Amino acid sequence: MLAARGVTRRFDDGTVALKGVDLTIADGAFVVLLGPSGCGKSTLLRLLAGLDQPDDGRIIWDAGAKPRSGEIGFVFQDATLLPWADATENVFLPLRLAGRSLSDSRAEITELLAKLGLTGFERTKPAGLSGGMRMRVSIARAMIGRPRLLLMDEPFAALDEFTRHRLQNDLRTLWQETGMTVVFVTHSIYEAAFLASQVVIMTPRPGQIATIRPGIEQTIESRRTDPEMVALVGAISADVARMMPTS
Amino acid sequence: MNSERWAPILFGIVGLMIWQGAVIFLHVPAYVLPGPIAIIQAFFADWQSLLLSLVATLAIAAASLFAAALLGIILALGMAASRWARAAIQPWAVVLQVTPVVALAPLIIIWVHQQFLALVVCATIVGFFPVLSYTAAGLAATPPALLDLFRLNGASRWQIVFWLRLPSALPYFLAGLRIAGTLALVGAVVAEFVASSGGFASGLAGRILEAGYRLEIPRMFAALALLALAGIAIYAALGAFERAILKRVGATSL
Ligand SMILES: Nc1ncnc2c1ncn2[C@@H]1O[C@H](COP(=O)(O)OP(=O)(O)OP(=O)(O)O)[C@@H](O)[C@H]1O
Numbered sequence: 001m002l003a004a005r006g007v008t009r010r011f012d013d014g015t016v017a018l019k020g021v022d023l024t025i026a027d028g029a030f031v032v033l034l035g036p037s038g039c040g041k042s043t044l045l046r047l048l049a050g051l052d053q054p055d056d057g058r059i060i061w062d063a064g065a066k067p068r069s070g071e072i073g074f075v076f077q078d079a080t081l082l083p084w085a086d087a088t089e090n091v092f093l094p095l096r097l098a099g100r101s102l103s104d105s106r107a108e109i110t111e112l113l114a115k116l117g118l119t120g121f122e123r124t125k126p127a128g129l130s131g132g133m134r135m136r137v138s139i140a141r142a143m144i145g146r147p148r149l150l151l152m153d154e155p156f157a158a159l160d161e162f163t164r165h166r167l168q169n170d171l172r173t174l175w176q177e178t179g180m181t182v183v184f185v186t187h188s189i190y191e192a193a194f195l196a197s198q199v200v201i202m203t204p205r206p207g208q209i210a211t212i213r214p215g216i217e218q219t220i221e222s223r224r225t226d227p228e229m230v231a232l233v234g235a236i237s238a239d240v241a242r243m244m245p246t247s
Numbered sequence: 248m249n250s251e252r253w254a255p256i257l258f259g260i261v262g263l264m265i266w267q268g269a270v271i272f273l274h275v276p277a278y279v280l281p282g283p284i285a286i287i288q289a290f291f292a293d294w295q296s297l298l299l300s301l302v303a304t305l306a307i308a309a310a311s312l313f314a315a316a317l318l319g320i321i322l323a324l325g326m327a328a329s330r331w332a333r334a335a336i337q338p339w340a341v342v343l344q345v346t347p348v349v350a351l352a353p354l355i356i357i358w359v360h361q362q363f364l365a366l367v368v369c370a371t372i373v374g375f376f377p378v379l380s381y382t383a384a385g386l387a388a389t390p391p392a393l394l395d396l397f398r399l400n401g402a403s404r405w406q407i408v409f410w411l412r413l414p415s416a417l418p419y420f421l422a423g424l425r426i427a428g429t430l431a432l433v434g435a436v437v438a439e440f441v442a443s444s445g446g447f448a449s450g451l452a453g454r455i456l457e458a459g460y461r462l463e464i465p466r467m468f469a470a471l472a473l474l475a476l477a478g479i480a481i482y483a484a485l486g487a488f489e490r491a492i493l494k495r496v497g498a499t500s501l
């Protein structure tokens with residue numbers, strides 16, 4: 001289990017990105033962070049990953065549960081790839097840093113790239129890939145090490161609706177198969193409702209948690225239009241509307 | 248073919264024709280301003296000595312460029328490695344850059360007895376600054392998310408430097424190198440001028456001075472033209488080198 005306890009993050013310029021955030025993330029949960037731009041979602045992900053430290057409060061791991069290097073996968077908001085490396089080499093990076101060889105890993109990488117619809121682009125450098133393809137390479141890079149904790153910052157925002165649907169399904173399936181913990185940031189209420197085991201709705205300036213809603217146990221492709229799903233989308237929409245300033 | 252590519256050449260030819268015409272019709276004496284034809288004749292009258300001098304100067308410039316590249320990278324890496332090193336190095340690099348090499352050259356020529364080496368040191372002082380400042384800027388401009396990614400995967404300091412920071416700084420380094428190339432040539436010639444008072448005369452600066460003493464103005468122009476062409480050639484060659492490497496690694500020029 002991973003938890004944020006009273007986490008506050010104040011930047012040097014005085015911006016309070018997060019204030020007193022309390023959030024418990026159970027092992028194997030699929031937590032979706034939903035909130036307006038600038039409410040501190042990316043900041044919270046960086047804190048959870050240990051890439052940044054809170055000014056107040058703490059990030060707590062269960063005894064012995066703290067992931068070692070390479071056990072956290074991170075999909076950044078922009079697909080930051082190495083421009084001089086092709087898709088395969090980019091996905092290989094975490095394994096390379098873990099001391100593995102490319103020849104041993106190539107088959108595994110090719111398979112993962114195929115799963116993400118990138119067959120034929122294994123040797124293409126980022127400049128030759130579209131924005132959505134770059135994002136998919138970056139997703140593959142985060143997953144190749146079979147992370148125990150996968151942090152994803154709006155990974156599907158730049159994708160077309162078709163690819164997005166497919167990847168949402170794949171991610172959901174993968175999560176169910178592997179039992180990994182996922183923290184997923186999105187702007188889409190629908191995406192949150194479809195993916196989450198837990199929806200966390202945040203308010204901006206300073207970033208705080210407004211509501212936490214349980215997600216739906218079994219979401220599969222065929223249930224995207226289920227009454228249960230539609231009801232959850234409606235409930236989240238109501239939560240969001242409540243946050244808006246009344247005029 | 249892009250007609251703009253030929254614009255400078257056409258402009259040059261027209262200019263040379265006007266120059267030649269003016270020299271003929273206004274009866275300008277060759278010891279004041281020789282026409283292009285006289286300059287070309289002067290070059291062919293003495294081409295062996297001029298080309299040998301050019302080679303001597305180019306050797307100094309090339310050695311300095313190499314030294315400047317090496318020195319620039321090493322200092323930039325030092326500056327990227329620690330804030331302390333950055334604070335220590337930066338002001339001295341600026342001091343070296345703003346001190347005219349003409350003023351430093353006599354000292355260096357006294358200190359460094361080997362003449363070629365002394366000249367290389369002078370030209371390196373002129374050339375290393377752009378490499379240093381561009382490479383340092385490149386090392387500092389590594390995308391923060393990639394740094395995060397490396398740290399998240401337990402990368403060591405050296406892995407971050409060699410697998411991430413240096414490759415990201417490559418376009419910056421190459422842009423600095425292109426500028427350093429022409430500066431190294433300028434530095435070499437300036438140092439040669441200073442050294443010539445001590446008897447060094449194998450470079451192009453020696454030819455220019457010598458022609459000046461003897462009032463062989465067309466030969467002086469021939470040496471000058473050679474120098475200008477060498478500068479253009481160095482700039483173009485380094486530009487082509489830059490594009491070739493960046494194309495290979497799939498990055499774009501600055
Ligand atoms: N390094 C930083 N220095 C100063 N302020 C920062 C820094 N990083 C983020 N902020 C500020 O903190 C607040 C939260 O930023 P954050 O990137 O976490 O928002 P976000 O919820 O991810 O927004 P978006 O949905 O647009 O990505 C913003 O007001 C931002 O300007």
Ligand SMILES: [Mg+2]
Nearest residue numbers: 041042077153
């Ligand atoms: Mg963000």
